[in-house]
Every structure is written in C-alpha cells, then in structure tokens.
Amino acid sequence: MKTLFLGNEAVARGLYEAGCGFVSSYPGTPSTEITECAAKYSEIYAEWAPNEKVALEAALGACLGGKRAFCGMKHVGLNVAADPLFIGAYTGVGAGLVIGVADDPGMHSSQNEQDSRHYAESAKLPMLEPSDSAECKEFTKLAFELSEAFDTPVLLRLTTRVSHARSLVECADRQEPAAFTYEKDPQKHVMMPAYAKPRHLAAEDRLRRLSAYAETSDLNRIEFHQDALGIVCAGNTYNYAKEVFGDRASYLKLGMVHPFPEQLARQFAGKVKRLIVIEELDPFLENKFRALGIACEGKNLLSLCGEYSQDLLKERLENGSNPHHVYPDPIPPRPPVLCPGCPHRGLYYVLKKLNLRVFGDIGCYTLGAVAPLNAIDTCFCMGASVSAMHGFEKASPEAAKNSVGVIGDSTFMHSGITGLVNLCYNQANATLIILDNSITAMTGHQQNPCTGYTLKGEAVHGILPEKICEGAGVDPKHIRITDPNEPEKLEAILREELAFNGVSVIITRRPCVLLKQVKKDKLCTIESDSCKNCRACMKLGCPAIYLGGGKRPQIDGTLCTGCTLCTKLCKFGAIRTQAR
Amino acid sequence: MNTKNIMIVGVGGQGTLLTSKILGNAAISAGYDVKVSEVHGMSQRGGSVVTYVRYGAQVYSPVIGLGEADLILAFEPLEAARALSYLKKDGILVANTRKIDPMPVISGAMEYPQDVLERIASLGVDLRAFDAMQSAQNAGNEKTLNVVLVGYLSTLGFFEESALRDALCACVPEKLRDVNLKAFELGKNAEVSAF
Numbered sequence: 001m002k003t004l005f006l007g008n009e010a011v012a013r014g015l016y017e018a019g020c021g022f023v024s025s026y027p028g029t030p031s032t033e034i035t036e037c038a039a040k041y042s043e044i045y046a047e048w049a050p051n052e053k054v055a056l057e058a059a060l061g062a063c064l065g066g067k068r069a070f071c072g073m074k075h076v077g078l079n080v081a082a083d084p085l086f087i088g089a090y091t092g093v094g095a096g097l098v099i100g101v102a103d104d105p106g107m108h109s110s111q112n113e114q115d116s117r118h119y120a121e122s123a124k125l126p127m128l129e130p131s132d133s134a135e136c137k138e139f140t141k142l143a144f145e146l147s148e149a150f151d152t153p154v155l156l157r158l159t160t161r162v163s164h165a166r167s168l169v170e171c172a173d174r175q176e177p178a179a180f181t182y183e184k185d186p187q188k189h190v191m192m193p194a195y196a197k198p199r200h201l202a203a204e205d206r207l208r209r210l211s212a213y214a215e216t217s218d219l220n221r222i223e224f225h226q227d228a229l230g231i232v233c234a235g236n237t238y239n240y241a242k243e244v245f246g247d248r249a250s251y252l253k254l255g256m257v258h259p260f261p262e263q264l265a266r267q268f269a270g271k272v273k274r275l276i277v278i279e280e281l282d283p284f285l286e287n288k289f290r291a292l293g294i295a296c297e298g299k300n301l302l303s304l305c306g307e308y309s310q311d312l313l314k315e316r317l318e319n320g321s322n323p324h325h326v327y328p329d330p331i332p333p334r335p336p337v338l339c340p341g342c343p344h345r346g347l348y349y350v351l352k353k354l355n356l357r358v359f360g361d362i363g364c365y366t367l368g369a370v371a372p373l374n375a376i377d378t379c380f381c382m383g384a385s386v387s388a389m390h391g392f393e394k395a396s397p398e399a400a401k402n403s404v405g406v407i408g409d410s411t412f413m414h415s416g417i418t419g420l421v422n423l424c425y426n427q428a429n430a431t432l433i434i435l436d437n438s439i440t441a442m443t444g445h446q447q448n449p450c451t452g453y454t455l456k457g458e459a460v461h462g463i464l465p466e467k468i469c470e471g472a473g474v475d476p477k478h479i480r481i482t483d484p485n486e487p488e489k490l491e492a493i494l495r496e497e498l499a500f501n502g503v504s505v506i507i508t509r510r511p512c513v514l515l516k517q518v519k520k521d522k523l524c525t526i527e528s529d530s531c532k533n534c535r536a537c538m539k540l541g542c543p544a545i546y547l548g549g550g551k552r553p554q555i556d557g558t559l560c561t562g563c564t565l566c567t568k569l570c571k572f573g574a575i576r577t578q579a580r
Numbered sequence: 581m582n583t584k585n586i587m588i589v590g591v592g593g594q595g596t597l598l599t600s601k602i603l604g605n606a607a608i609s610a611g612y613d614v615k616v617s618e619v620h621g622m623s624q625r626g627g628s629v630v631t632y633v634r635y636g637a638q639v640y641s642p643v644i645g646l647g648e649a650d651l652i653l654a655f656e657p658l659e660a661a662r663a664l665s666y667l668k669k670d671g672i673l674v675a676n677t678r679k680i681d682p683m684p685v686i687s688g689a690m691e692y693p694q695d696v697l698e699r700i701a702s703l704g705v706d707l708r709a710f711d712a713m714q715s716a717q718n719a720g721n722e723k724t725l726n727v728v729l730v731g732y733l734s735t736l737g738f739f740e741e742s743a744l745r746d747a748l749c750a751c752v753p754e755k756l757r758d759v760n761l762k763a764f765e766l767g768k769n770a771e772v773s774a775f
Contacts, residue, residue, distance in 0.1 A: 004604050004614060029620055108619060132615070132642075165642035166604055166616035236642070243641040311645040322647030323669055325703050327661045332690040334658065334682035336592065336627030367625060372687040444620065538687065543626050546681045547688065558722055 005169040007162040010133035011072075011100055012037030013169065014140025018096075019177040020044055021067030024055040026414065027443040028074030029109035030163040031102035035072050036446070039455045043174060048446055048455045051382070051414040052077035056084040056099065060153075064094040064189070066180045068144050072100040075116050076381065080415070082119070088153045089123045090199040091189050092206075095180040096147035098140065102158040105280040106307030109442075111362065111379065113305070115281035120155050120258035124203045126210050127155040127258040128219065129235040133167040139255060142219070144177070150206055150213075157257065159280065161236045161307065211259040219255030222268050226250060230272025232265075232285055232296070236308075237278040243310045244318060260288040269294045276301065276317070280308050338367050340544040341513035341520070341561030343437050346484040347406070348375040349540055349569075350491045356402050356498075359392070361385035361416070363408040364442045364512075365435050372541040376406075383407070383415025390419065390428050400429040401498055407432065410440035410448040412465055417472075423503045424473040431497045431504045434465045435484070437512040445514065469505045484508035485565050513561050522562025523580045524555050530574035537566040537575065581612070583636030584738065585644045589663040590655025591680050592626045595726035598751060599653065600631040602730055605747035606739045607635035617642035626683075628659055651738065653729045655712075656680050657696040664700060673705050674732055676712035676725065677773065701775035708732065708772040715766040721756075724763035731767020741768075 005013060011034045015023065023046040025035040039046035045067075049055035052073040059071035073081060078101045088097065101119070104110040120127035126146060130139045136158070143154040187195045214220060229249040231241045238253050252268040254261070265288065269275050277286040277298035286298035301316050302308065314321050338345050348368040351358055352375045360366055360376035361384065369376035378388055385405035393400045407416045412434050423430050440446040447453045452462030466479050478500055480493045490508065497504035511518050524544075526537075533552050537545050545566060548554030555566075555575075567575040586603060590596045597618055604616040612635040619629050632644045649667045654660030654675040667673055675697060684690040693699075701707045710732070716725040727748060734741040745764065752760045 002608070004601075004608060004616065006618070032620075161617060161642055164618045164620055166601075166614070166618070167639075167642070168608070168614060239640040239642065309643050309645060310641050314645065321645065324647030324665045325667055325669065325700075325705060327664045328699065328703075329661075329693055331658060331661050332682050332684045332692065334591065334626075334628040334662075335684075336625040337683045339593075339625060364625065371683065371689065541683065541687060543681075543683065543686065546686050 002168040002170050004166040005133040005137070006033055006164065006166050007130070007133050007136045007158060008033035008164070009037045010136035010169050011140050011156065011158070012041075013171060014137040015044060015070050016041045017137070017172050017174050018141040018144045019068055019175050020070050020144070022059065022062035022069040023047070023072070024049045024058040024062070025072040026050070026052045026055055026077055027440055027446040028077050028102070029443050030104055030160040031072045031074045031077070031100060031158070032443045032446065033163070034100055035455070038070070046455050048448060050449055052081035053083060056081040056088070059097055059099070060084055060088050060091070063097040064182050066095055066182060068096045068177055070098050070100065073102070074110065075101060075103045075114050076110065076112065077101070078116055078119055080382065085119065085125070085153070086123045087191055089125050089203050090191055090196055092151035092202070093147055093153060094182055095177065096144035097153045098143040098147060098156055099153055100156045100158065102160070102163045103281070104160050106160065108160050111381065113281060115284060116155070116157055117257055117284045118282070124207050125153055125155050125258070126150070126256065127157050128255055129157045129257045130162060130255065131235055131238045132162065132165070133169045135255065136162065137169055139219075150210055152206055157235070159235055207259055211261070214256050214259050214261040215263050217256060220261050220264055221253050222264070223251040223253060224271060227272050228274065230268055230275045232268070232275065232277040232289070234279065234285065237280060240308055240310050240313055241278050244313045254285065257285065260285070262292060265289060265292065266294065269296070278302065278308070278313070335370055336367060337370070337541065337543055338364065339513055340542055340559045341563035343484050343508070343510035343513065344368060344435055345540055345542060346487050346565050347433065347435065347490065347508050348373045350487050350494060351375045351404065354402075354491065354494060356404050357399060359385045359389040359403065359405040361405070361407040361411050363411055365406060365408055368406075372539060382411055383419050386416050386419025386432055387422060389430055389432070390423055390426070393429055397429070403431070404494070405430065405432045407434055408441070409434060409436040409438065409450040409465060413449045413463070417468055420469060421472050428503055429501050431494070431506065434505060434507045436465060436507050436509045439512050439515060441512045441514070445512070466505070466507055474503050474505050478502065478504040479507070480504070481507045481509055484510050485563060487565070487568055513563065520561045521580050522564065522577050523557055524560050524562060524564060524566055524575050524577050525557070526553055526555055527574050527576055528552065530572050532572050532574070534571070536569045536571065540566060540569065542566060581636050583634050583639055585649045586633040586738070587644050587649040587652045587663055587666055588631040588633065588655075589652060589659040590629055591659065592629050594655045595723060596629050596631050596655060599726040599730055600633050601751050602744065602747045603633045603739070605750060606743040607633070609743050609746065610739065612636055613639045615639045615642040628662060630663065651733070651736065653733065655725065655729065658682065658692070661693070661696050661700060664705070667705065671706065672736060673700065673707045674729060675707065675709040676729065677709050678711055678713035698775050707775060709775070710770045710772045712767065712770070715770055716763055719759055719763035719766050721759045721763070724760055727760045727763040728767035728770070731764035732770050734764070734768050
C-alpha cells in the first residue's frame with residue numbers, strides 16, 4: 001500500500017530500509033525531519049550533534065565502526081561540515097556513509113540560497129538528487145550501495161520543495177547490510193601528506209569510475225517524446241517541466257548530478273533541436289554542457305535567484321500565466337514575527353530602549369530585526385554574534401560601551417563557544433547575551449546539549465552555558481542570569497555589565513512559550529478606563545496587542561499567553577492579569 | 581481525471597498543515613496520485629503560510645500556479661486576498677471572516693484594508709465566507725478552525741464526506757476526535773454570508 005510521505009520522512013524510511021544504524025545531525029530547515037523521523041525507528045541510533053562538523057565526523061567514525069551511517073543538514077550546515085567532507089572523500093568509508101543536504105532556493109527559512117552541488121564537485125563526491133518522496137527513499141537506499149561499491153561518502157541533495165512535499169511511497173522491509181569489520185589501515189585513514197597523496201589519486205580514480213557509472217545508471221534517463229525541445233532537469237525542476245510541457249518536450253532527467261554523464265548528455269543534445277537546462281540557483285549543469293561545446297540555453301531565460309515553479313516556466317518559456325483574478329488594492333504584508341509570549345521580546349525591548357548595537361545570530365531571535373523592535377544590527381551565520389562583536393570592538397574600542405551580542409542556547413553550543421574562548425583569550429571588552437529558552441526553537445523544538453534530553457528522549461545531564469563561560473575564564477561576578485520578562489531588572493544588569501571593562505555574559509533564561517510545560521493559565525486585558533492610550537505596550541510588537549475600537553490598544557484573548565510582559569510597561573496600571 | 585488543485589492559506593499557527601494532511605489522505609483513499617506541499621520553519625512564526633494539495637491521475641509539480649486552484653480555503657480574509665490570483669476564474673474561494681492583524685497593521689504602519697471580502701466578491705468570485713472561528717468556538721476548541729473549514733469543504737463535491745471524516749479521524753489524536761467531529765459538523769452546516 002502506498003502512503004503519503006514527506007520527502008524528508010521518505011529519506012528516513014530509506015535509511016531504515018537500507019539497514020542504516022547510525023544518524024548524527026544538527027537541525028536546520030528544510031532538513032530537520034529526516035533525523036526526527038529516523039529517530040523513531042528503534043533499529044537506528046540517532047542523535048543531535050552540537051553542530052554539523054561534529055555530526056559528520058561522528059558519522060565517519062560510525063561507518064568505520066561498522067554501521068551504515070547518515071548525517072543530515074541544511075545547505076549552510078555543509079559549510080560547517082566542509083572540513084570532514086573533503087577529507088572523507090580521501091579516506092573513503094567503511095560501511096556506507098550518506099550525507100543529506102537540503103538546499104533552500106527561495107530562502108523560505110535561510111540566510112542565503114547557496115547551491116550545494118558545487119560541494120560535490122569540489123570535494124570529488126557523487127551526488128544524487130531525488131524529485132519526489134518515492135525517489136527520496138529509493139535514492140537513499142541506492143546511495144548506500146554506491147557508497148560501499150565505490151568506497152566513498154555519497155551526497156544526497158534535496159531542496160525545500162522536495163523535502164517538504166508529501167507524495168506517495170511504497171514501503172519495504174528493512175534489509176540488514178553485509179557486516180563491515182574495521183581493520184587498522186593508517187594509509188587509508190590517517191590523512192597526512194605521505195598517506196594523503198595516494199588517497200588523492202584514489203579519489204580521482206574513483207571519480208572516473210563514477211563517471212562511467214553515471215553514463216549507464218538508471219538514475220539518469222532520457223525520456224524522448226519530440227525533438228523540438230529537449231529539457232535537462234534534476235530534482236523538482238523535472239516536475240515543473242513535466243507540468244508545463246508534458247509530452248511536448250523530451251527530457252534528460254538526472255538523478256545523479258555529479259559526476260556528469262558526458263556521453264549521455266551528448267547523445268541527448270544530438271536528438272533535440274533546442275536544448276534548455278532548467279535548474280534552480282547556479283548554472284551547474286548548464287556549464288557542463290558548455291564545457292563540452294554543446295550550445296544550450298538556461299540562465300539566459302531563467303533566474304539565478306529564487307525558487308522555480310510552473311508559473312516561472314510558463315512566463316519565461318511559454319505564453320505567460322493562466323487567466324486569473326487580481327485583487328485590486330495593496331495588501332499589507334504579513335511577515336513572520338516573534339510569537340505572543342516569546343521570551344526574546346522582553347530582551348529586545350530593553351536593547352532597543354537603550355539604543356544598543358546588537359550583533360545577532362541565527363534562530364527565532366533573528367526576528368528581533370524587524371519592526372517594531374528593529375533591534376538587530378548584524379546577522380551573518382551561526383556563532384557570528386560573538387566573534388563579529390569582538391572584531392568590531394577591536395576595530396572601534398569605544399563601541400563596547402553600547403554593543404552586545406545575542407545568541408541562543410543551541411547556537412551557543414553549535415558555534416558560540418569558540419567565539420567566547422576568543423573573547424576571553426584575546427582580552428575583549430564585550431557583553432554577550434545568551435538567550436536560553438531551553439530548546440532549539442526555530443527549527444521546531446529539537447533538543448540540544450542544554451535541554452537535558454537527547455533526540456531519543458532520554459534524560460541526560462543538561463549542560464549549563466554559565467559553566468562553560470566560567471571554564472573559559474569569564475569572571476563569575478560577570479556571569480549574570482536573569483528573566484527576560486523582568487525588563488527593569490534586565491536593564492539594570494545590562495547597564496552594569498556594559499560599564500564593566502572585560503568579558504561579561506548575561507544569560508536571559510525563560511523557556512520558549514510554545515513548550516508544553518509552559519503554563520498559559522493567565523490572560524492580560526486592558527482596562528479602558530485606566531488606559532491613557534500612550535501605546536507604550538504597542539512598542540513590544542506583541543501580535544496579541546492591537547489597535548481596536550477608538551484606535552486604542554486592546555489585547556486579543558485568543559493570542560495572549562499571559563506572559564505579563566506588557567503589564568510591566570504600563571505606567572498607568574491599565575493592563576490587568578486574570579486567571580484563564 | 582484532470583488534476584484538482586486545492587490551496588490552503590492562513591497565518592502561521594492556525595493549523596493549515598493538519599488540513600492539508602486530511603485532504604491528502606482523503607485523496608489517497610479515493611485512489612489518486614497526490615502531492616502536498618508544506619511550509620516549515622521561519623514563516624510559521626505568525627507569517628503568511630501557504631499549503632498546496634494536488635490530486636489526480638498523475639501529479640508532477642507539488643505547487644499550484646496562478647489561476648490553477650479549483651478551491652482555496654482561506655483561514656483569514658487578508659490571506660484570501662493575497663492568494664486570490666491563484667484561483668481559477670471559476671474556482672471556489674472559502675474564507676473565514678475573522679481577521680488577524682499583521683504586524684505592519686499592529687504597529688500602525690499600515691491599515692487593515694476595508695471590506696476585503698466584499699471587494700473579492702465584487703470581482704465575480706464564487707466566494708463562500710462565514711465566521712469559521714465562531715463555529716470552532718461553538719465546537720468547544722478554537723484550534724478546530726481548520727476542521728470547520730474541512731467540514732464546509734465536504735459539501736463542495738471534491739471528496740466523499742465519509743472519506744474526509746475517516747481522514748480526519750486518522751489525523752487527530754483519539755482524545756480530540758469528538759471535538760473535531762463536532763467542528764466538522766458545524767462547518768458542514770455553516771451558512772455562508774451574502775455579499
């Protein structure tokens with residue numbers, strides 16, 4: 001029986017059926033559910049690692065230790081894991097190793113839209129790219145076969161619309177793979193110059209063998225219908241092209257996007273009069289055709305930026321879009337916002353009030369950058385709040401008086417600790433705020449080393465960020481722990497620590513309001529008699545507070561979580577708290 | 581059968597994902613090929629969310645293009661306006677009348693447009709609007725707004741009512757089954773406003 005599987009869920013099913021025994025990942029949209037779903041199979045050991053580099057190193061170790069291993073991440077996670085990725089291409093594997101990387105064309109939930117296919121080429125690794133959930137499962141299983149047959153890590157590339165689309169999958173049983181037994185082999189596993197030189201040769205030789213495989217593999221196929229138009233596509237662009245052109249075009253559908261099947265490409269190009277490469281982001285495949293001297297179109301018609309759709313293909317390659325209604329007036333945008341009751345709101349309110357320069361980081365709290373809080377100056381990548389604040393202060397020492405870095409608990413574990421070590425080691429004058437909401441919130445509530453639970457739900461020792469700060473050398477007197485929903489107290493602490501010349505850490509500790517254990521048993525209401533309509537409460541940007549009748553602030557009881565932050569800002573005591 | 585396209589639009593947190601799951605399962609039980617496209621991550625934090633459900637003999641794209649939707653289920657009037665261009669000229673737009681202010685309106689930077697649904701109706705759209713939030717509250721749980729809309733959808737001929745009920749029961753926890761079935765019933769019997 002076929003069932004609906006999310007692309008990511010189907011990858012997890014593929015891991016299960018392939019006999020995978022080890023998964024280590026760091027959450028990142030749109031990849032997260034692969035690991036969450038894999039963790040539900042009791043046969044698979046699965047963990048959240050503190051970051052992608054650790055996860056991939058662990059997976060490399062696990063495959064040598066005899067288990068088929070997987071490591072999943074979003075596209076920017078592969079930047080973090082690039083170090084072991086490139087080395088894994090030299091060492092090869094033991095049992096199979098598959099690395100899932102999910103790109104986010106259109107930046108639904110990312111800070112950039114890089115194209116991970118370049119990693120396959122530069123690391124000299126094979127990369128498969130499925131188009132739907134059924135292929136997600138089958139390609140995952142095949143990736144393990146290839147990994148073991150060619151002694152190589154295999155990259156599985158997904159994109160948001162494959163990861164987060166549900167389509168039909170037929171499940172099969174789990175097959176335990178042939179056992180792999182580790183034997184010491186320094187020339188293969190110790191990468192120093194004398195041993196690495198032959199391994200580079202081995203990697204190049206393997207790539208040649210993989211190229212030959214790509215020519216005949218079922219992963220790559222020609223669907224020939226008519227010779228007027230030939231379309232080269234992979235992943236979801238195959239679906240968009242089929243949707244628009246159906247049998248009016250012929251297709252070269254690549255399930256293996258690296259290495260490139262040159263003979264097959266020549267053969268296809270020779271059969272069609274017009275050749276268009278349809279691929280999101282970079283002209284990765286198009287450039288392969290050009291390198292072969294084959295004329296083709298692609299990025300001259302279609303964009304380098306954003307995600308594709310059947311609309312885009314109709315607009316650029318056909319006669320435009322379907323007839324449709326047009327709403328005649330401007331529509332106010334609805335950007336994502338910090339949730340009602342979000343513990344980050346109180347902090348940002350204070351940071352904005354003090355007009356501080358804020359070095360931001362990756363997580364829900366990046367939303368403090370938008371109106372009306374407008375509280376963030378920079379956001380680069382995981383951990384950069386700490387290190388960019390440091391560099392800024394060394395370049396402009398007077399900046400320390402009015403600068404802070406903000407980083408979440410999970411992001412601190414991921415890449416903030418090394419930045420903190422740098423602050424301490426290089427005698428920074430800095431104030432770092434760790435927003436400890438006891439969960440990895442943005443990606444949908446994953447456990448992390450601070451939360452006291454593993455991915456499988458086992459209770460463990462939760463690491464306290466303050467202990468790490470202390471160990472790095474931050475004076476315990478300047479490690480301050482406070483509740484972000486107490487703005488007056490927080491403001492006083494901030495003023496003290498900004499005045500201190502040295503490294504301070506303020507930990508704002510309050511769990512994410514969406515966690516089940518957070519009681520939402522209170523409700524705030526505005527008493528219209530006492531309200532002077534000063535709108536101080538509106539400055540919080542809480543979605544529950546809106547201008548109601550008579551243009552006066554009101555609280556939407558269906559959205560209010562009873563966090564009571566607004567009651568602390570009302571000078572007139574007009575906001576009352578009641579039991580729900 | 582030609583592919584049928586249903587678009588579900590709303591505000592992050594309104595439960596659009598459960599709706600698409602129910603519709604997807606109902607389409608499978610009817611023997612169709614199905615694709616459902618969801619949005620996870622940042623936009624779920626109170627932003628506009630769009631989910632697509634497509635079913636038919638063979639479905640390729642997981643998304644719906646301009647003028648392709650046979651049906652739009654809009655959980656909020658402004659989101660109905662935002663999605664309108666995806667509706668087929670003769671498609672049906674089902675809209676909850678209860679407004680949720682977006683942040684630019686809350687912060688006073690913009691006004692919530694007046695008479696959004698009236699404007700839509702005046703374009704000749706087959707609009708079926710009612711206070712689905714009130715129905716959800718009457719059912720006993722505001723979070724059943726999504727199921728109220730599924731209940732109304734059951735009257736439109738896209739799926740067998742029993743298939744929708746079965747899919748609903750399969751998608752919600754046992755202890756919430758009764759309140760959801762009540763919401764389904766209230767949605768099924770909802771009276772739409774005239775514009």
